[in-house]
Each structure stands twice: as structure tokens, then as C-alpha cells.
Amino acid sequence: MSKKHLKKKRQVHIAIIVVLVAVLVAGTIFMCVKSTQPDPLPVFASLDDVPGVTDYEIKTIKKLREDKTSFVYGMCLSTETFLDANNDIGGFSALFCEWLTELIGIPFEPAIYEWDELNNGLANGTIDFSGELTPTIELRKTNIMTDAIAARMIKYYRIVNTPSLDSINLNRPLQIASLYNTVTANKVTPYLNHYYNHTYVDNYSEAYDLLKDGSVDVFIGEGSADAFFDPFKNIVSEDFIPRASSSVSLSTQNPDLTVIITVIQKTLENGSIRTLYNLYKQGYNEYRQHKLSLKLTSREKAYLREHTIIPFAAEFDNYPKSFYNTNEKEWQGIAFDVLQEVEVLTGLEFEVVNDRNSPYMELQQLLWDGDALFISEKVRTSINKNDYLWPKSVILNDQYVLVSSEDYPNVNLNEIISLRIGVKKASAHSELFVRWFPEHRDIHYFDNSDDELDALVRGEVDMVMMSLYELLHLTSYKEMGGYKANYMFDISFVSTFAFNKHENVLCSVIDKTIEEINIKEITGNWLNKTHDYRAQIAEARVPWMIGVIILLALTLLLIITLFLRKQKAEQLALDARIREESLNSQNVMLDTLNRLKNEFYQNMNHDMKTPLTVISTDILNATDFFEFNMEKEDAQNSLSHAQTEIMRMARMIDNALSNSFLQENKGELEPLDIGFYLQEGAKNYRALLEGNGNRLTFDIPQNLPMILGNPDTLLHILSNLLTNANNYTRKGEINIRVTADDDRISVTVQDTGIGIKPELLNHIFERGVSDSGTGLGLPICKSAIEFMGGDISVRSKYGHGTVVTFTLPIYKEIDLDG
Known part of the structure; x- marks a missing residue:
């Protein structure tokens, strides 16, 4: 083996090792990123969906369905079981009973009892089930739980x-x-x-x-x-x-109902407790809605019915009360969590009408003009107390502070007059500071809190006045250390909404609703919340890091592989493409042949059926000549009809053996007297129609124009249409009607039979679509008529008969040339 070849082989090995290491590193990083998506809730739509349920349990519950019309589910009056405005039981118990009913298949009916009545009812069996008892060792001695x-x-x-x-x-x-x-x-x-x-x-x-x-x-x-x-x-x-x-x-205390307890226990062991938790939350919200409804006046209830979307103005920089989270791209804060709860209880929807960086003065203008009905926070002062409506409910108690950098010396009250102080324009902060320090000459005004804090960072002011909780904006939300509450004023204020002075009904509704909300829990969650967006940013980079590592490794491997195997790969690709094209061509040919074979057998089966039926009928009529001394002329006519059908079958077989009936006749079109062929063709089927008690009538004008067609094809079409009409008509009438206009002749075959079902009508010309037949007759007719330049349509009303109409072009000399 040459040194050059060995060098190339080593390069391949190195590339493979690099790729494996890259994949290993990427996989390790990926495994470190935990998914935050909860597992889906289990769905138990029936007993068969519950893991571990036995055949015996299913059989026992089916027996209970036969013996029991319903179960009594007894509860005490509670937030889980209460009477709503319609005197119906609402809350978790009602929702839990619906869930049990759907799963078990027997209605569970909630009912309200006093505690002593409930215990007695469980003991004497008048109450079947309850959800009031705690599963203790002592209670399990007398209850199945x-x-x-x-x-x-x-x-x-x-x-x-x-x-x-x-x-x-x-x-x-x-x-x-x-x-x-x-x-x-x-x-x-x-x-x-x-x-x-x-x-x-x-x-x-x-x-x-x-x-x-x-x-x-x-x-x-x-x-x-x-x-x-x-x-x-x-x-x-x-x-x-x-x-x-x-x-x-x-x-329950009824041993006969043990199977219900065991099945529900199996659902709990397989995750249904999370479903029940959601039902409990939904039921408790229903109770809170009911409780609120009892407080509201008729005028307030009418307001909720007539209003759905409530516009309001939201501060974008008042953390944690109301702010726009630029990292998560959404409005957040205590005010929004409170309003979300109000939406749940009232059905109102609150919509922020200002931009995510609108200054506070713009929010005030929206409120004064009525474009916003209330604002996310307003501090009540002696100056503005008559300008707005103030709810009684308190969202947050806060305190005024002067915030400085951490290394700035602590100051006392007398020193404040000499400091550069930053305040927000048109706010309670600025109003109060000016009132407390009317002689102060170094006050700097800013449009919003962000500008105010930026000035503090740049050293343009010594301190900024804000609320104690706004300090969290720096230390928690922006994750900026090095700041402190340098001086805390011994004056607190109430944080709450402020309403347009004409919105007294809305103010009252929200005020009453807030009484039903756990404000302390909402504010506590925000005051104890920390934000670590560095971790979030790092986590967001993980997919990119994985992608880059894998991409670089694959690129390196690809370059080396292509360099070494370029010629061989091109040859292999060419050979594969040639083989694929050859196989595709063969598959197309085989599919075509298979389809033609199937159509051939289907058409032959359908086309032979009708002539054989006519022949059989005619031969039976001829036999009657010998057995019942019928008229000789009638017997001769029957035999003549049979002979005609036999000859037509022979022609069809000849055409089929020539590979395609329609294809073989493309060159054999000739001028035809359509009236003559329709009347002559229909005579052959009169006896068959009369066998079902049907009467054949004609409405064919004399001296109709000629058409260009094939006689056997035309008779074949008529045969199919008459056969279909006869198959679905008993003791009725089948009519053949012909009309003509300047260019076309229309032939209508109408019967008084049962008609076509609506679900079949739109697909009646598709192969295999039929209520009882082969589903080939009408598709064959459609193909034949279109071959002769015509079209066909069907109208039918189920139970009232069917009308089939086909049209053919009138013969003109140019047709032969065509």
C-alpha cells in the first residue's frame, strides 16, 4: 500500500473521530437542557383506557349499568358543592360527577346534605358515594375509599x-x-x-x-x-x-360498589389526579364567580353583559406593578396578574391601548380623554383626589425612598436640599417632593423611570425618588447591583388603580372582584421573585452551539470524503439513476397492464350480464309456446330477440378480443337515425321490463336529424340505461324521450323507481359506485358517449325515480372529414 494511500486513510480516520467527538459534546450539552414541557394529561374516555382494569371489573360495572339508573353523590354545602343562581349544584363536585359519569357509564347525581345526614346516608345506603371523608386508617374500617x-x-x-x-x-x-x-x-x-x-x-x-x-x-x-x-x-x-x-x-360503604372504587383508584395511580386538580381549580373559580354574582347589582351585571373588552393604560416601567418585559416580550406585573384574575371571574377582557414605551403623561391623557378607562397605578393625593374614581381595594402598600449608588454616603433630611434629585414628570413622586421641598432648586425631571435611572448611572443626579418596590426594578429585574435606598421617608402610600371619573360602574365591579382575589399571594410572588436572564440567554444559545459544532464536524467529514471518493460516487450515482429509471419505466408499464386487465374483466362481466338476462327471458317466453300454447308469432319474436342479443354478444366478444371495444370502433362512426335505433333497441327489452310489471313508453319525434355514431355502441348505452331503470323500478313506467336543438340531440331515460341515494349521486360515474350492482354500467356509458362527442348527466331524488340524460352532436358533413 502506497504512502499516499495510507495518508488519505489516516485523514478519513481523523475526520470520523472529530465527528464522533463533536456529536458526543453536542449530545452532552443537549442533555443538560431540561425540558419545561409538562407531560400530557391522561385521558380515560372509557374503562378500556384505564391501565390495569380487569375483565371482571368491566363485566361487574356493565351489570351495574343494567341494575342502576344513577348514583347519589352526597356532599355538604361548600365551595365544592353549592347552589348557583338557577338552583343547580355547581363547583368541583358537579364537574367530578360529570367525569365519573362519562367514565363509568352510570349518572352520578350530586346532592347536598348536613354533615350528620351525610354520615347516616352512607351508613344506611341512601347515599352511594361521597367526596367528604378523609382516608384515615379508622375510616377505612367502615368505608371503601x-x-x-x-x-x-x-x-x-x-x-x-x-x-x-x-x-x-x-x-x-x-x-x-x-x-x-x-x-x-x-x-x-x-x-x-x-x-x-x-x-x-x-x-x-x-x-x-x-x-x-x-x-x-x-x-x-x-x-x-x-x-x-x-x-x-x-x-x-x-x-x-x-x-x-x-x-x-x-x-362508599356499600360493598356492591367496591368495583367503582378500585377502578377510580387505578386512574389515580395512572395520573388522573392532575385532571382532578384542573377540575378542582375550575370548580373553585365557578364558586368565586357565584359569590361575586351575589354581590353585584343588576346594573353591574348588565354592564358585564354589554361590555367585553375594556381599554386601559399600563405603565411600562413601574416594576413590579406594571411593566413591559423586554426579555420575554410581554406585559407583566402585579396589576396584570390581578386583572387576569378579574377576567376569570367577570368574563371581561382587558386591552392595553398605549405603546410599550409611552410616557406617563401620555397615559394620563388617554385616561382623561376616555380612550383608557383606567390606569395601572395612580397615587391618590390632595391635588388629584377629585380627578379620578378611586376603588376601595388596595393592591399594594408602598413607601417613598431616595435611591443612590451603594457607595454614596447616607444622608439625613437636612442634606437633601443640596442634592441633585431626579423625579418622574407628572407623577405623585414629583408632586410630593416639590411639596416637601418647595425651595429645592436642583430637581431634574424625566419622562420615565428608565431615563431617571440612566441619569443616576451616568452621575447626572445624586439620587432619584421612587417607591421602595421600584428599587426592585434595579436589583431584581435588571439584575443591577450597587444601589440602595439611601433615605426612606416615613410616609407610605397606597398603590391601586385609578378610573376615569365617568366609569363608576366599572370601578365598582372591579373593586368588588378584587375582594375575591388573593392579592397578598400575588404581591408576595412578585416581591420574592428574582430574574436571572443570563441563564436564559445561555440556554437560548445552546441549540446554536450544538448546531455549529455538528455543522463544522459534518462539513469537515464531507470535504474529506468528497475529495477521496468523488469519481466513485459519481459513477455509483449514475448507475443508480439508470437502474432507477429502468425500474420506474417497468413499474409504470406493469401498472398500466394490470389496470387494463382489470378494466377488461370488469367491462366484460358487466356487458355479458344484460344480454344473457334478455336471452334467458326470451327463451322462457318461447318455452311457454310448448307448455301453454301461446301464440306462435310471440314465440318467434322471443326467439328473434334472443338471436339478436346473441349476435350482439358475439360482436362484443370480437371487440373485446381486439383489445378495446371503444378503441376498435373509433374509426367506424357513421350517420345514424337515432330514433330508429332507440325504438328498435327498446323492443328487445319490452318483455324483460314487463316481467317487473313496468310499462315502456316513448316520446320520440319523427324526422329527427342524423347523428354520427356507432350502432352497437348506441344500443349498448341504451341497454345499460334500460337495465338500470328496470332493476330499480317495480310496476312503474320507464319513458324514453328525445329532443333536438340546432347542434345536439338529447335522449332522456326516466323511471319512476326508488331513485339513487344522495350519498351515491355525486359519485355515480365512478367505477364500483352502486347500491347493489357492479357499479360499471354508468361509467361505461359515460366513456362511450364521450367517445362519440357527447355528455351524460343524472338527476335523482331518492324515493321518486331517476332521470338520465345524454346528448350527442348532430351529424354534419364535416364530421366525416374529421
């Missing part, structure tokens, strides 16, 4: 403005109450750090009475009890701290 289908936060309920639990416990033990046969209180009493006496009650009504008359200080229950206590304005509920929850399961 699944794992948890939902979780409820534990709360305590007490009378408004009563002393705190700590202050009560200084003088006496706490008096607490909970529902009997539950473990709710047991989950939180270890954390009470109080002496207490425990009372068990039968239902929520009894708990309320004890709270009201002072017999107990607090009722400990699950958060779903809000639906019972919400109407009482003298009751306040609070989450228990530390947070505790209680789960509930699907349960």
Missing part, C-alpha cells in the same frame, strides 16, 4: 372583632369546635400552643350557633366551609399558620 382526590386548606372561623386567641388564653382555656368523625382539628391542635377544650358538632349550623352565643371561641374546619360561612358578615376566616391541609377521597 380511594386515595386523595382533592386537598383542602385548614382554616379557623371566629366572630369578627373578638379578642385574639393569645389574649383569650391568658385568662382561660380556648374553647374550640370541629365536626365529629373528622380529623381536621387533630392536624392543627399540636401547633396551638394554648390550653383548650374541644367540642364536636354535628354540622356547620350548630358550629355557627356556638360561635354566635360565645360557647366556643373558634371553629376549626376545612376551607371548603367558606361557602357556608361567607353569607354571615359577623364571621371571619383565617388560614391556620403553619399551613395545614386535609385530603378527601371518593368513598
